[in-house]
Amino acid sequence: MKGTETKKRVYKLLLSNDDIHTFEYVIKTLVKVCGHTPEQAEQCAYLVHLKGHCDIKRGSLKELSAMLTALSKLELTAKIEK
Numbered sequence: 001m002k003g004t005e006t007k008k009r010v011y012k013l014l015l016s017n018d019d020i021h022t023f024e025y026v027i028k029t030l031v032k033v034c035g036h037t038p039e040q041a042e043q044c045a046y047l048v049h050l051k052g053h054c055d056i057k058r059g060s061l062k063e064l065s066a067m068l069t070a071l072s073k074l075e076l077t078a079k080i081e082k
Contacts, residue, residue, distance in 0.1 A: 009082070013057040013064045016077040017048045026076065030056060033070045 013034075015026075023045050030041035034057050047054035056078070057067060064080050071078045 008060060010058050011061050011064050012055045012081050013059075013067055013071075014053050014079050014081055015044065015048050015056045015071070016053045016079070017051075018077055021076065023049070029071065029074050029076060033067055033074070 015030075023042075026045045026048070027038065027041040030036045030044055031038055034041075036044065036056075044054045044056045057064060061080065068078055068080055
């Protein structure tokens with residue numbers, strides 16, 4: 001018999017490319033807001049540049065909403081998806 005597990009819904013925080021901010025700014029912001037290592041942030045910045053967007057963080061809606069607000073205040077374009 002299977003136990004009753006409650007599955008938490010995992011959301012994705014997506015960062016979109018823009019022609020305004022430098023790689024350095026995006027990298028520093030991802031380290032500060034998302035807790036990325038500099039290497040992780042650099043990889044995300046390149047993916048955003050090359051593909052137009054990147055899944056920069058996964059987690060609960062509450063956790064990602066706070067990050068989305070912080071990114072928006074720092075003028076980066078992001079959104080949350082299921």
